[in-house]
Amino acid sequence: MIGPLVVPESVPEWLRPLVKVSGEVDSRTFTRFSPPDDRYTRSAAVLILFGERAEGPDVLLLRRADTLGSHAGQVAFPGGGAEESDGGPVGTALREAEEETGVVPSGVRPIAVLPELYVPVSRFAVTPVLAHWETPSPVHAVDPGETASVARVALADLADPANRFMVRKPGASWKGPAFEVDGLFVWGFTAGLLSVLLGLGGWEREWDPGDVRDLDVALAEYRARVAAGNGRGGTGEE
Numbered sequence: 001m002i003g004p005l006v007v008p009e010s011v012p013e014w015l016r017p018l019v020k021v022s023g024e025v026d027s028r029t030f031t032r033f034s035p036p037d038d039r040y041t042r043s044a045a046v047l048i049l050f051g052e053r054a055e056g057p058d059v060l061l062l063r064r065a066d067t068l069g070s071h072a073g074q075v076a077f078p079g080g081g082a083e084e085s086d087g088g089p090v091g092t093a094l095r096e097a098e099e100e101t102g103v104v105p106s107g108v109r110p111i112a113v114l115p116e117l118y119v120p121v122s123r124f125a126v127t128p129v130l131a132h133w134e135t136p137s138p139v140h141a142v143d144p145g146e147t148a149s150v151a152r153v154a155l156a157d158l159a160d161p162a163n164r165f166m167v168r169k170p171g172a173s174w175k176g177p178a179f180e181v182d183g184l185f186v187w188g189f190t191a192g193l194l195s196v197l198l199g200l201g202g203w204e205r206e207w208d209p210g211d212v213r214d215l216d217v218a219l220a221e222y223r224a225r226v227a228a229g230n231g232r233g234g235t236g237e238e
Contacts, residue, residue, distance in 0.1 A: 005090075006111045011132055014057055015050060015111065018201040022112035022130065030196050033118045043116075044124040045086075046079030047093035048197070049108060051133035051152060057203075058152040059194070060139065062100055063184065065148045073148070075186045077193070078103070079126070089113060089127035101150045102142050107135030119189050128193060157181045159198050161207035167215040175212060185222045187215065 003023030008016045049060040064074050078097035086092040090113065094105045114128040141147040157163060158181055167187050168175035177195040178187040186194065198204040 002113055002115055004112050011111055019112050021200050027115040027117055031117050033120050041123050041125045043082040045089035045092035045127045045129055046077035047097040047129050048077055049131045049133050051136050057155045061153050062150045063148045065146055075184050076190050090129050093129040100147050101139040103139050104137035107137050109134045153182045155203050159203050159205045164207045166209055166212040167218055168212055169215050
């Protein structure tokens with residue numbers, strides 16, 4: 001099922017626009033990539049978990065371990081490949097979130113399922129599951145060999161124009177949104193999803209998409225700041 005899983009009026013007012021619009025979007029809202037008919041893809045799901053603290057709404061992100069063989073040090077939503085016992089993308093997203101961050105599933109209310117999105121670099125067909133963290137639980141990096149850190153990042157900080165820019169890969173036609181926020185550098189699939197969700201949820205502030213930086217240079221400058229003690233460290237793409 002794609003779209004709302006709950007009545008929009010049953011979630012906090014700040015989440016209602018996102019729940020309402022979830023049934024009106026398709027994959028093209030988020031990505032220009034479509035799964036090729038002649039190439040193997042594997043089903044996966046990510047949990048986009050929205051909570052709220054005294055300073056306002058936030059979203060749960062993690063940074064992958066620097067020692068991993070693929071996507072090392074990258075920032076992502078909790079998630080991973082589907083298993084038959086999951087019973088669908090909601091089950092996959094909740095299981096992976098518990099395994100990676102220790103979040104207690106009973107305190108999480110799935111509220112909407114977004115269209116399946118194709119990620120060419122990994123050949124995953126990823127289903128984003130939106131959820132409301134009704135009863136927040138402590139979270140942490142369950143397995144340091146896989147997850148370096150876990151963070152609740154304020155939506156207001158993500159929407160802050162000072163924390164947003166575009167990145168491009170030298171010699172390639174690709175460019176996409178990026179964030180440097182809360183000691184994290186987020187780009188690629190995760191940043192693309194966050195960027196669209198900020199707009200759909202009505203949280204976006206005017207920012208400068210004309211600020212386009214070479215990815216390698218931006219990452220090097222970011223890492224230098226982290227090394228100087230000005231951040232926790234993390235690079236992003238699910």
